[in-house]
Amino acid sequence: MSLRLSTVILPVRPWHEGGRDQWERAERLGFHTAYTYDHLTWRTFRDGPWYAAVPTLTAAAAVTDRLRLGTLVTSPNFRHPVTLAKDLMTLDDVSGGRITLGIGAGGNGFDAVALGQEEWSPRERADRFAEFVPLLDRLLTESSLTHHGTFYSAVEARSIPGCVQRPRLPFAVAATGPRGVKLAASHGQAWVTAGDPKVFEGTPEQSLEALRVQVGKLEKALAEIGRESDTIEKVLLTGFTPERSTMLESVDAFVDFAGRHRELGFTEIVIHAPIPDSDFAADENVFERIATEALAQLGA
Template sequence: MSSTALRVGIVILPQTPWPEAGRRWALAEELGFDHAWTYDHLSWRSLAGEPWGATVPTLTAAALATSRIRLGTFVASPNFRHPVPFAKDIATVDEIAGGRLILGLGSGGTGFDSVVLGQEPLTPRQRHDRFTEFVEALDVLLRFEEERPEGSDGSPGIDVRGEWYTAHEARMVGAPAQPPRMPFAIAANGPKGLDLVARYGDGWITTGPPDAEGDEWWSRVGSLSRSLTERLEAAGRDPREVPRYLSLDSGGGYSLASLDAFEAAADRAVAAGFTDVVVHWPRRDGIYAGSEDVVHEIAAARAR
């Protein structure tokens, strides 16, 4: 496999009782995966009628079940979150994890999560504007308290006054576990999102274009990667210093169908300029159906 330098992460969906889920998180670390993630949804697509756990408690338990592997949200969105309580939640998880969290952030899909609280559907422009405010607020909230303005009582406090979010003298949990703040991996598949990555991203996540599969998907994923390089250079940033995470299971196939399928997809990801790929832990049936044996085979192949 020519992609031996590629970092590999795995998504563990919050669907199984904790004894089994905990085994998977611990095994991901034992097998040498570089990062492990869970979705940040209240339910998800075809699995909406199945058990689905909450993100923050899941990551907290995962932090206690592991000691080295990086952990992350794939990805958190503003669909049902306010940046103030979410920042406090996620900063606490990072402290418990000893500074191993990667905060994956996205604009929020248009499915169940986007209207579950009774809100009206948003236009693409509204979703982007809300996401920008969400990222900007988290960027301030999760930094060192010494960098923040003082509140009226003399203690550090943060005010947020935007079109989508408001906060008055918000308080946080103390110094961040990863100064100056935990890394943001921002999900983006379009020009405005890539501009946001260039401004705030410590990493980029992409699922590629949702309307393409196979060779067309790979071609357009490569174009997105080149576009990000241009935007990072225009912003005065070194493109080599921004990790690029590709969801390997978004182009019409399942990368863990076999070891050969994974290796072929991983090699194409390297060729397209990606530093990291993310796969999904095999499920018994339905989407991402496969065998856990392939997870072990990938680990063994990477160890050679």
């Protein structure tokens, strides 16, 4: 698989005050996919503007033609498979079949309790994710479904006419634990990681080794079900590994970073669109040069 370059556009800008421009620019710069986070709010942005993912992607679909669009990632924290399936089917229609669902188990924080529930334990989070993904898969591929699960149920839920992309839009499953990696192997068209939190403050070499281990776990899970490694995209969400403060300083720095991770088997690298005065601050000119020049330098 050739290396692809994608971006994440955090939904912090009003649509008519720069929000729309970012999505149009992402297409103009030639990114493969532009994702957004599917949170109710997030970390240091909690007390500032933060817009919803599904309406944002719908608007982005209306002002772009070629750019793939997606979430990175959606989680069960405040989603239900039945209503999410209907939103996704509609998004896929509006975009003409350009939607990818990034999906993960979710984490702690505001999203985890915003609906008034108690924060789930790691075990319950994994249990819910293991039920959520297969049910969502069925909801997007079957026209009518009744299912009674431990956490999620569907009663004569309709998905007509289904997705534009057949048999359904692709899933990019974010996972590093054994149960999540098995879900990625069995249900994902892509697997997503942001690295290993244990070495976010470590060295680049430690991060590379941790990622090598993660890729190995995915390949083992694929082999166990008889699936070839090259049938699933391997996506690295950047901005959290030890190189986060240097990789966007120059085109050469990014090419070096991307080349080392391509050698591990990654087929898509995702960089954040710059946000001034935040953890994702970066030079806009360098960002645009990376988008337009880096892949050529990598021979991708």
